[in-house]
Amino acid sequence: xxxxGSWLVFIAVAMAPLAADPVRAVQPxxxxxxxxxxxxxxxxxxxxxxxxxxxxxxxxxxxxxxxxLRLLVRERLVAGDSDDKVIAFLTAxxxxxxxxxxxxxxxxxxxxxxxxxxxxGGIFGIAMTMRRRRTAPVASAPLTEDEKRRLQELxxx
Amino acid sequence: xxxxxGHFALVLALGLALIQALVPLAGAHWRDAALMNTAGPxxxxxxxxxxxxxxxxxxxxVMSDFSVANVFENSHSQKPLLYxxxxxxGNHEGSMxxxxxxxxxxxxxxxxxxxxxxxxxxxxxxxxxxxxAAAFYLFILLTSNPFLRLDNPPFEGRDLNPILQDIGLAVxxxxxxxxxxxxxxxxxxxIAALIEGKIDAAWARWVRPWTLAAWMFLTLGIAMGSYWAYxxxxxxxxxxxxxxxNASLMPWIAGTALLHSAVVMEKRSALKVWTVLLAILSFSxxxxxTFLVRSGVLTSVHTFASDPTRGxxxxxxxxxxxxxxxxxxxxxxxxxxxxxxxxPISREGALVFNxxxxxxxxxxxxxxxxxxxxxxxxxxxxISVGAPFFNLTFGPLFLPxxxxxxxxxxxxxxxxxxxxxxxxxxxxxxxxxxxxxVTFAVSGGGPVLAPFGVGLAVFVIAGAATxxxxxxxxxxxxxxxxxxxxxxxxxxxxxxxxxxxxxxxTLLGIVCVSTWGTERIVSLKPGAxxxxxxxxxxxxxxxxxxxxxxxxxIARFTVREGDTLRGVMNPSKRTFPARxxxxxxxxxxxxGVSQIYVSLGDPNDDGSIAVRVYHKPLVLLIxxxxxxxxxxxxxxxxDRRLRVxxxxxxxxxxxxxxxxx
Numbered sequence: 031x032x033x034x035g036s037w038l039v040f041i042a043v044a045m046a047p048l049a050a051d052p053v054r055a056v057q058p059x060x061x062x063x064x065x066x067x068x069x070x071x072x073x074x075x076x077x078x079x080x081x082x083x084x085x086x087x088x089x090x091x092x093x094x095x096x097x098x099l100r101l102l103v104r105e106r107l108v109a110g111d112s113d114d115k116v117i118a119f120l121t122a123x124x125x126x127x128x129x130x131x132x133x134x135x136x137x138x139x140x141x142x143x144x145x146x147x148x149x150x151g152g153i154f155g156i157a158m159t160m161r162r163r164r165t166a167p168v169a170s171a172p173l174t175e176d177e178k179r180r181l182q183e184l185x186x187x
Numbered sequence: 188x189x190x191x192x193g194h195f196a197l198v199l200a201l202g203l204a205l206i207q208a209l210v211p212l213a214g215a216h217w218r219d220a221a222l223m224n225t226a227g228p229x230x231x232x233x234x235x236x237x238x239x240x241x242x243x244x245x246x247x248x249v250m251s252d253f254s255v256a257n258v259f260e261n262s263h264s265q266k267p268l269l270y271x272x273x274x275x276x277g278n279h280e281g282s283m284x285x286x287x288x289x290x291x292x293x294x295x296x297x298x299x300x301x302x303x304x305x306x307x308x309x310x311x312x313x314x315x316x317x318x319x320a321a322a323f324y325l326f327i328l329l330t331s332n333p334f335l336r337l338d339n340p341p342f343e344g345r346d347l348n349p350i351l352q353d354i355g356l357a358v359x360x361x362x363x364x365x366x367x368x369x370x371x372x373x374x375x376x377x378i379a380a381l382i383e384g385k386i387d388a389a390w391a392r393w394v395r396p397w398t399l400a401a402w403m404f405l406t407l408g409i410a411m412g413s414y415w416a417y418x419x420x421x422x423x424x425x426x427x428x429x430x431x432x433n434a435s436l437m438p439w440i441a442g443t444a445l446l447h448s449a450v451v452m453e454k455r456s457a458l459k460v461w462t463v464l465l466a467i468l469s470f471s472x473x474x475x476x477t478f479l480v481r482s483g484v485l486t487s488v489h490t491f492a493s494d495p496t497r498g499x500x501x502x503x504x505x506x507x508x509x510x511x512x513x514x515x516x517x518x519x520x521x522x523x524x525x526x527x528x529x530x531p532i533s534r535e536g537a538l539v540f541n542x543x544x545x546x547x548x549x550x551x552x553x554x555x556x557x558x559x560x561x562x563x564x565x566x567x568x569x570i571s572v573g574a575p576f577f578n579l580t581f582g583p584l585f586l587p588x589x590x591x592x593x594x595x596x597x598x599x600x601x602x603x604x605x606x607x608x609x610x611x612x613x614x615x616x617x618x619x620x621x622x623x624x625v626t627f628a629v630s631g632g633g634p635v636l637a638p639f640g641v642g643l644a645v646f647v648i649a650g651a652a653t654x655x656x657x658x659x660x661x662x663x664x665x666x667x668x669x670x671x672x673x674x675x676x677x678x679x680x681x682x683x684x685x686x687x688x689x690x691x692x693t694l695l696g697i698v699c700v701s702t703w704g705t706e707r708i709v710s711l712k713p714g715a716x717x718x719x720x721x722x723x724x725x726x727x728x729x730x731x732x733x734x735x736x737x738x739x740x741i742a743r744f745t746v747r748e749g750d751t752l753r754g755v756m757n758p759s760k761r762t763f764p765a766r767x768x769x770x771x772x773x774x775x776x777x778x779g780v781s782q783i784y785v786s787l788g789d790p791n792d793d794g795s796i797a798v799r800v801y802h803k804p805l806v807l808l809i810x811x812x813x814x815x816x817x818x819x820x821x822x823x824x825x826d827r828r829l830r831v832x833x834x835x836x837x838x839x840x841x842x843x844x845x846x847x848x
Contacts, residue, residue: 058788058797141555144551164528
């Protein structure tokens with residue numbers, strides 16, 4: 031809870047009552063003896079959300095819940111689960127909310143497809159505009175009253 | 188008494204804002220100089236009254252007047268003077284007061300330096316600026332009044348959240364607000380132009396310096412906040428894709444796009460309709476950011492619903508201004524005259540490319556930030572969108588931008604020669620390849636993509652240099668000629684080259700830290716050693732110390748490289764009794780642009796303490812790059828044609844060495 035994200039400067043004020051006694055993220059006693067498993071645990075931890083925090087992964091979080099989840103992830107890995115299995119296990123327990131990278135499904139399709147669709151749509155739109163502009167002659171706008179008067183003055187002189 | 192003066196001054200500022208919102212507008216409509224001329228003095232007077240109001244609140248903080256509710260809730264008599272002052276904007280009400288102070292400041296600056304603007308445009312700009320101001324004065328006075336008194340004044344305040352008691356907080360919000368709010372100027376210019384129905388290249392020239400200034404402040408503010416998070420939050424991260432961070436990043440990206448499209452509009456009179464839309468969108472994103480941060484909607488839709496007064500008020504401001512602006516745009520934009528044509532491969536084309544990807548990147552941040560809220564609102568499903576999502580979407584959208592950045596400035600206006608540009612970039616590409624090779628050799632294996640990241644960063648930097656080398660012809664022409672050309676080159680040309688180079692510098696820092704940064708998490712007893720990179724840190728012991736309003740546990744580490752002592756590091760943990768919270772003060776040892784970072788965890792019963800030690804190679808480049816970008820902005824801002832202020836009498840003609848840009 032103490033990690034607030036830099037711009038949470040302001041939110042932090044509002045959240046202050048929640049500030050718990052800090053337990054730092056990843057404690058020495060949590061680390062697995064097998065470096066390969068530990069590395070996998072770290073990667074997984076970065077994709078899992080500490081559910082009581084503001085948008086924070088369990089890898090970063092100081093909250094007791096995050097520690098429990100970190101230990102749980104390591105427990106599953108030691109038990110021989112694959113990464114996908116660990117994720118599935120946690121999602122079954124805590125819901126989609128625990129995933130910082132939402133899975134692709136009907137409710138997240140818009141989220142995942144929008145950036146690409148925007149680029150393609152943008153390219154298409156630009157191409158259309160440029161083609162229309164090139165084929166249609168540029169009509170120069172008529173002079174305003176002021177401009178006409180000024181022109182008269184200049185020509186008359 | 189002082190609080191009441193502040194309150195009253197704010198009410199007067201509102202009155203002035205209402206006058207300034209209507210009278211100059213009517214004046215511009217009827218071409219009445221007297222009515223239009225009210226805008227200037229009211230803008231200055233508004234600034235004066237908001238400044239009085241702000242000074243009054245500051246005085247309450249400095250004197251620890253706990254009869255003012257806001258001071259009681261956010262200050263403490265034992266707090267150092269600096270943090271008493273910065274505490275003014277370390278809370279909702281005070282930060283909104285800072286917001287309007289900066290808004291009034293910009294209004295006054297336009298009034299002061301807008302002497303060369305056409306009278307009607309100036310009057311309309313200041314009127315629009317005042318609509319925004321009036322809305323936010325009302326917001327403060329009705330929902331977030333910092334001057335409210337308490338019936339029974341307590342003896343002591345509740346203190347400021349310790350995490351905010353830092354020099355970073357003194358600088359970061361004002362810088363960020365200067366950027367956020369500064370974008371209101373381009374918004375006001377856009378609306379004023381739409382009201383008049385006339386936008387030309389001159390408009391772009393007037394808007395550019397204001398956008399540039401706002402962009403520079405925003406860049407510095409974001410970089411500052413990032414560095415603050417890096418050293419204050421205790422585990423060395425510098426960007427978290429937090430919604431509140433995203434709220435500041437979106438206006439920055441949109442502002443960057445605006446800077447680039449305004450160039451096209453100024454030089455070629457093209458992209459007008461788009462530039463005006465970007466000006467509207469940039470400030471709209473600032474407003475949305477303010478809404479996100481201020482309404483509490485981020486914590487959860489439900490928190491927002493439980494106390495909606497403030498949120499709904501800002502939402503109304505949002506709907507009114509963004510909706511109104513876009514409606515006016517839809518109504519007026521089709522009538523705007525179209526400018527010059529250009530081929531897809533041209534400077535204009537490159538800038539359109541830049542705008543396309545910046546906009547898409549901005550949109551992906553926008554969607555990622557708001558999607559969970561929208562989904563929860565619509566279906567009730569709760570999902571999280573965090574760093575992994577943004578890395579997957581924002582990264583690929585930024586990559587083409589980085590690769591194209593060196594090409595853009597080398598292409599000619601109207602019809603460019605891509606092959607020619609590529610040929611001229613051969614040297615830069617060569618340097619990049621050498622960079623890749625050296626990185627491969629030095630890192631020996633490791634992630635395959637990282638050397639290419641380094642190569643790209645080197646290419647961006649060398650490409651920026653190529654631009655200047657090409658324009659001055661320093662490698663081909665005699666030195667004297669090159670020197671004369673270099674002198675004649677407009678400062679904006681140097682500005683863009685320097686800013687692009689800054690982008691490369693930041694990229695280099697990010698790639699190096701995320702690839703070669705190392706971390707050790709260990710429990711140490713006094714006398715124990717931990718090795719990281721080429722360094723060995725020895726834990727010498729701990730002492731406790733009493734600070735002003737906190738107690739501190741300080742650990743002492745000596746850092747050696749081989750047998751040479753490189754420094755002493757003192758990370759600490761502070762406990763603040765007033766709020767029964769504690770903070771971790773990480774210790775940093777800077778070696779060149781790399782850093783060693785030590786932060787403390789909890790002490791154990793056996794006398795050992797948990798310690799996190801990081802080696803962060805080239806980490807400082809991340810923020811130095813931002814500083815370089817700002818320097819580029821400064822150079823551009825000092826360009827003759829953009830210099831703010833009344834036009835100066837023409838100097839005797841210089842030798843005609845101004846190359847076509």
